[in-house]
Amino acid sequence: MSEKKGVEYFLRKIASYHKIDELAIILKESLRDTFGMKYEYTFEEIESITKRKRLSKEMKLKLIEVCDRFTHLEYRKSNPSKKEISIIKKLMREWVKITVPPKAPEKVSALDEYVAKVGRSREKHKNIKRKVIREKEHIHKRISRQVKESLKHEEDKEINEIIKFIKTSLDLGIKKSLIRKELIEVGFESSKIASGFELI
DSSP states (O other): OOOOOOHHHHHHHHHHOOSHHHHHHHHHHHHHHHHOOOTTOOHHHHHHHHHHSOOOHHHHHHHHHHHHHHHHHHTOSSOOOHHHHHHHHHHHHHHHHHHSOOOOOOOOOOHHHHHHHHOSOHHHHHHHHHHHHHHHHHHHHHHHHHHHHHHHHHHHHHHHHHHHHHHHHHHTTOOHHHHHHHHHHHTOOHHHHHHHHHHO
């Protein structure tokens, strides 16, 4: 099995090429590297497969958006403008960045290891345990607070992604009913989709 290529590899290739067929090959290469998709798939097939895959809503939406752009440009007789190429390269960079798995958090040292480094004294051991427990309680409270703030931020982010997708699709001439259907298939809630249409 060939070694998977990193995000820097794809970002460099996206920056280096400017023709629509070259960019299509780069996108398919990233899909093969990340999900094992075949080069022969059309963008319509890739879009259909994407909807069935277990991906985050953000990843699904971004890939559908990129595929819609490629499909729209592929069937045109005229060559895409510099602006259209710039837009599709921007979408590809965003796609490549979100498909890179996040770095695993570093593990906290075990309490016994921590205590052993400080000293063997039983009293010190007890004091350190109490201190670590207090620190863990403090960390737990801070993380709980951050999670609540993050959930609110994620909800706002989700609606912004919906709005962006709606605008891009409308620019391509896609009907609202089809846009709504795609968003529902990706997994967005109907209420958030409705909010997205109201806010554009």
